[in-house]
Amino acid sequence: MKSVNARLAEELAVAETQVAAAVRLLDEGATVPFIARYRKEATGSLDDGQLRLLEERLQYLRELDARRAAVMASIEEQGKLTDELKAALLAADTKSRIEDIYLPYKPKRRTKAQIAREAGLEPLADRLLADPTQVPEEAAGEFVGDGVADAAAALEGARHILAERAAEDAELVGAIREKFWKNGSLRTEPWSEEVAKSPAAQKFRDYFNFREPLETMPSHRVLAAMRGEKEEVLALTFDGGDDAGYYAMIAQTLGVDMTADAAATPWLVGTVEWAWRTKLLISTRVDARMRLRKRAEEEAVAVFAKNLKDLLLAAPAGNRTTLGLDPGYRTGVKVAVVDGTGKVVDTATIYPHQPQRQWDSAKATLAALVARHEVKLIAVGNGTASRETDALAAELIADIRTAAAEPPTKVMVSEAGASVYSASAYAARELPDLDVTLRGAVSIARRLQDPLAELVKIDPKSIGVGQYQHDVTPGTLARSLDAVVEDAVNAVGVDLNTASVPLLARVSGMTESLAEAIVAHRDKSGRFRNRKALLDVPRLGAKTFEQCAGFLRILDGDDPLDASGVHPEAYPVVRRILDRAGITLAELIGNERVLRSVKPVDVADDRFGIPTVTDILAELEKPGRDPRPAFTTAKFATGVETVADLKVGMVLEGVVTNVAAFGAFVDIGVHQDGLIHVSAMADRFVSDPHEIVQSGQVVRVKVIDVDVERQRIGLSLRLNDTPQSQRGPRPDRAGAKNQRNPRRGKDSGRQAAKQPTGAMAEALRKAGFGK
Structure with a gap:
């Protein structure tokens, strides 16, 4: 071995x-x-x-x-x-x-086969196998006695023995398992006729008469079918194909000639068929179900992990004062202003929508906040009433521009998980003076400034970028997502003097208790001036320092290298580079000409080889570089606010919100995400949608199908595509729930955009615009 x-x-x-x-x-x-x-x-x-x-x-x-x-x-x-x-x-x-x-x-409870052996019936089973010319009833008569009532009971016991013998043959079980997997299929049909007619069952109607091979069935259809079974809408059947092939395999293992013209052949054939139906078929179906689910879960987790990574590494808007809007109808729109460091500087609640419809006063309140705090960005949460709230922000921006002032930039932000954060124990400690309803607006604003720093405060499962994540075994999902978060945080690096406890806890080698100790030490002793000062934190020893130091950044500290990804253990390498170049560290950092003239082989030694030296040179060229892309925003089309407003053939701009195995969901600003099926992503075959798009990416799409009744939108990345509104439904989408909250609600009485006059113009002047 x-x-x-x-x-x-x-x-x-x-x-x-x-x-x-x-x-x-x-x-x-x-x-x-x-x-x-x-x-x-x-x-x-x-x-x-x-x-x-x-x-x-x-x-x-x-x-x-x-x-x-x-x-x-x-x-x-x-x-x-x-x-x-x-x-x-x-x-x-x-x-x-x-x-x-x-x-x-394996020790097990007494089976019928064991009882039959204890009754002395195993020789009968062996005799009939060895000599099928014997008449079964006559041979069985010799075994009638204590515990065996008659010949029929003896033959039944012998049958149990042979069936168990087949079911416990490792070679046979393995061969049948692989044959079933290769040739088998999953059939789905309605749980009952009554269930099929219910409104709740309609999302699964594409599975009412459905069959697909086990070996090739994609994960999203597997999990959709199994969800339908769990909700008692679908009945699932695992079909291995023609039983004859399995009979032949069992017969060969037991040594039964199913074609022999002998007295015991009918009984032996019946035993083979009985072993299949009562033992091997059942266990093989269980195994196929487990194998199919395991594979589907692995694929679903991989999709979730890719989407989560894209979201965590989305472009940060940066340290700009941001106004966060958490939309709502009856309870109002929650408003929070955070400064460039993420500190909350103001909050409010406005009621622009139904039933209050205080549109102008809400806009005036926002204008005052924008002027007072010099707001540069407006983050609008994409939940209920988001489109109406987005329109409110658009009118505010138009009014500010009319008043000859520089307006803030408006961005729609995913609010998935914001409510989870708001009610969390950490949010209560971080924002103790804020009502739980306002914390969501704070989170929305901060996640625009720095998605990674804010999203690490939320359980990854609650961020909502997965494919059927609620159908996946929690432990399997958690392990994978935790690894994604850890990799993302360490790829970007963490500012030691501003990072929150949840962010620090994701740094290599850190635990939550150590992160809390670092923040407590920082609050008590002030900013860290250098990485070595980490060793003054209680319980943070040399091993933890080794693991975490390279991923922690200290800006404007004692040593410029502490702001880079160069590990403290490798600082001597930098000193050698300085000695060879004959310049100071300040002159070296960012000096592309000098750094590219250094040959790694000339600086490397037994401890720090060419790969590490190469990384050090790249880091010195752009110290502390952020691997995330530049910040961009999508512009939603004016007048396109609901699914009913969409027309086949429209070309729109949107943001990818979720990527699944069968395609990608895109927010085009109509309360419901559209789907780009994988077949509409490129002019070539695409095996994985992640090859083409990623969560958070701004894309231009063409509307190729609109189903207002089912609130479904078909999109294409191929802008020259001919709309295909007559195509049939795809099983890919049956039973699927886009793993984010669809924006709901009708027109809330939003007023048409207009020039600011009267009270609004006066409010703008008071807010500081148009002086």
Whole structure:
């Protein structure tokens, strides 16, 4: 049997020495971001994706070996561990294979087959197998006695023995499992005729008469079907195809000639069919369901992880004063102004929509806030009443521009998870003086300034960029998403003197308690002047410092290198570069000409090799560079506010809100996201929508299909596409819920845009515009 490291090397297609180094570092407590960034020499430059896979597979293979050892010990304790059995267990490469081999030896409740053996009926089963010319009833007569009432009871016991023998044959079970998976399909139909007519069932109607092969069924359709079953709308059937092939496999394993013209053949054939129906078919269907769900979950988690990464690494608007609007009807629009550092400087509640309809006074309140705090950005949450609130902000901007002043920029912001943050214990500690309803507006404003810094305060599952995330096993999802957040935070880096506890807690090597200790030390002693000062924080030792220091930034500190991604342990390398160049650090940083003239091989040594030196030179050229893209915004079309306003053929601008395996959802400003199906993304075959778009991306799309009744919008990235409004429904979308809150509600009485006159003009003058 190969070692764990050898198996990992083979799976990753890398050298075993690379794997051994990575495993050692992980076992020593190093994090994936730290290893990927600062231990390239040791691992041969394995990247974070390879290391994440290695970490996951390492845990699985170690669990596999632990289970293998436990099974071998159990069988050996029973005195049944033969060399052949031991070899089979050592060769098993999956947990399911080990369990198949272990099944006959696994302690279990007394089965009917065991009872039959205890009654002495196993020789009868063997006799009929060995000599099918015997008449079953006559042969069984010899076994009638204590515990066996008659020949029929004896034959029934023998049948139970043979069926269990087949069901516990590891080779047969494995072969049937693979055949079923390759040839099988999933059939779905309504739970009942009455259920099919119910309004709640209509979202699943594309699955009322549906079948798809197990091997190729995509994850979103799997999870949609299983959700329909959970809601008791759909009945699912796992069909393995023609039973004859499975009968032949069982017969071959048991040694039954199903074509023989012998007295016992009908009984033996019946036993084979009975073993399939009562034992192997049931267990194979269970296995196929588990396998299908596992694969679907893995794909769904991968989609969620990609979307989450895109959202976390979305372009930050920067340190500009921002006004956040959390839309609402009856309870009003919550307003919060935060300064460039994210500090709350003002709040209000306005009632521009139904039932109050205080449009002008609401606009005047916003104008006063914009003038008083010199607001540069307006962030509008995209939930209920968002379109109407967006129109209010648009009128305000138009009025300010008319008053010959520079208006703020308006941006629609996803508010997914804002309510979760508002009610959280951390929000209560961070904003203790604010009502829970106003905290959402603060979060909306801050997530425009810096999406990463704000979204880390929210459970990733609540951010709402997943594909059927509510149908995925929570533990599986949480592990993957936590890794995505950790990688994103460390890729960007964290300002040690401004970061919140949730953000610091995601830094390599950190825990929440250590993050709290850092903030407490910062509040008590003031700004950190250098990275070494971290060692003054209680319970933050040398190991944690090693893991976290390179990802923490100190701007305007004692040492310019502390503002970069150069790890403190590598500062001597920078000193060597300075010595060779004969210039100061201030003259070196950002000096492209000098830095590009340095050859890494001339500076590298036994500890810091060429990969690390190359990274250091790149970092010095653009110290503390942010890997996130530049900030851009989408402009929604005027007069297009509801699905009913859409016309086939329109070309609109929008923002990608979610990417699924079957396509991407786009906010075009009509209360309901449209879908770009994967087939409408390019003039070539696209296997993964992430190849084309990502969450938060601004795109131009063409409307190719509008279904007002079902509130569905078909979009295309191919602007020369011919609309296809007559196409049939796609199962991809049946039962699907876009994992974000659709914007609902009719016109709230928003007034038409107009020139500011009378009271509004006076309010603008008082606010400081148009002087």
